[in-house]
Amino acid sequence: MVSKKLEKTIKITKETHARLKRFARKDETFDDVINRLLDIAEGKNEGNNQS
Numbered sequence: 859m860v861s862k863k864l865e866k867t868i869k870i871t872k873e874t875h876a877r878l879k880r881f882a883r884k885d886e887t888f889d890d891v892i893n894r895l896l897d898i899a900e901g902k903n904e905g906n907n908q909s
Contacts, residue, residue: 870878882891897903 878888878891881895882888894906895905
C-alpha cells in the first residue's frame, strides 16, 4: 500500500509569497522552505549545538 501525502491550500498575501520566495533555495518547494524555517524556529536547524 502506497501512502499519499495530503495537500492543503493556505492563503497568504503577495508580500508573504515574495518573502518565502526570497528564502527559497534552488529547486526548493514552498513546503520545503516552510519546513526549514519551522525547524529553525524550533531549534532543529543544522549546526545547532544545543542538546
